[in-house]
Amino acid sequence: MRLITRGDLDGLACAVIITHHEKISEFLLVHPQDVSDRKIDVHNDDIIANLPYHPDCGLWFDHHLLTSPNRRPAGAFKGRYEQAPSAALLVWEHFGKDPRFASLVEETNRLDSAQLTEDDVLRPQDYILLGYTIDSRTGLGAFEVYFRQCVEWVKTLPIAEVLEQPMVADRVQRLQKEDRNFRQALLESSRLDGNVVFTDFRSEVLLPIGNRFLVYTLFPKANVSVRVHWGPDREFVVVAVAHSIFDRTCKTAVGELMAQYGGGGHRGAGSAPIPTSEADDKIAEIVAALKSVG
Ligand SMILES: [Mn+2]
Incomplete structure (x- = not known):
């Protein structure tokens, strides 16, 4: 079995x-x-x-x-x-x-x-x-x-x-180091825009990785996050949107919003691949929609 x-x-x-x-x-x-x-x-x-x-x-x-x-x-x-x-x-x-x-x-x-x-x-x-x-x-x-x-x-x-256990302790140590770097990268690439924390990782050569909830501790006034990074081979831009896990007041159904841009997800989180040539316009539209719904 x-x-x-x-x-x-x-x-x-x-x-x-x-x-x-x-x-x-x-x-x-x-x-x-x-x-x-x-x-x-x-x-x-x-x-x-x-x-x-x-x-x-x-x-x-x-x-x-x-x-x-x-x-x-x-x-x-x-x-x-x-x-x-x-x-x-x-x-x-x-x-x-x-x-x-x-x-x-x-x-x-x-x-x-x-x-x-x-x-x-x-x-x-x-x-x-x-x-x-x-x-x-x-x-x-x-x-x-x-x-x-x-x-x-x-x-x-x-x-x-x-x-x-050494194998576990070793991973914990690596995580802690990774989170310190991730926090730095997040602070450098993020800004608050109304209820939205917007993170643009397109200038990063290697996509920073770390705890996906960290951004909500750094920007407690945001109830939703928008994160942008390059897709494979820079053929498109990935836009990932998620409700804050601490401030649960965001009213946008994220999956439905992302579906309008060829992506998907569920109520609290989703993503969409956006053609590079349209990326800036579409990202601005998504942020505006998240701000107007609140
Ligand atoms: Mn499960």
């Missing part, structure tokens, strides 16, 4: 709980699009968690919005699908709510649904901090080894001891 999941804290928590209850011979970490596009070979005893539905699987758990009809199960399926703060919560409930995983699930809920405090962004602790280290940008091969290790540690050790 294999577990097919996503490489984030929610996927990790699902893996911890599922492997505690079922004999899993192999983990597969995959991108959600590859499941939707049916690029993954799925067997009838596979468990899929925190990913879109695949008709060949044996058990399925997910909580993400089903955006395309091809992701919808045609009839009955085994497992659980509903809107919830995390897939781990559904998995935990399905397997009888083992109290030893209660705080793992609670913290996974908070991170996966971005119900975070400023401290969770600036001084993250425990499972939230571990969650930030689960990041596939460091190269997939090494990442899979790390993910598997974390599953074993989280199953057997208290979270304080998980964070003391």
Whole structure:
């Protein structure tokens, strides 16, 4: 029996709980699009968690919005699908709510649904901090080894001891350094325009990376962010828009706004690829729309 999941804290928590209850011979970490596009070979005893539905699987758990009809199960399926703060919560409930995983699930809920405090962004602790280290940008091969290790540690050790493992501590250190650089880059490339914090990373040779919520701690007066950077080979400009997780007053349905520009998303976040020649006009339009709706 294999577990097919996503490489984030929610996927990790699902893996911890599922492997505690079922004999899993192999983990597969995959991108959600590859499941939707049916690029993954799925067997009838596979468990899929925190990913879109695949008709060949044996058990399925997910909580993400089903955006395309091809992701919808045609009839009955085994497992659980509903809107919830995390897939781990559904998995935990399905397997009888083992109290030893209660705080793992609670913290996974908070991170996966971005119900975070400023401290969770600036001084993250425990499972939230571990969650930030689960990041596939460091190269997939090494990442899979790390993910598997974390599953074993989280199953057997208290979270304080998980964070003391050299592999984890090393990633935490790297994250902290990355966040310092990211903060600098954000401050240099961002400005507040009414309720909008606008960040233009087009002049950066390498796209700065770091905690995506950091911008809302630096610009607490903004209720929405617009971030602009180059797409691959500078063929187009990517505009990414997201509601602030601290000031939740933004009234714009972001996915719908982005759909007008050939992109998409959900209510709180979305993005669109904009042709380079039209970029400045379209970006100005998007910012104006966000300011007028408020
Ligand atoms: Mn999730």
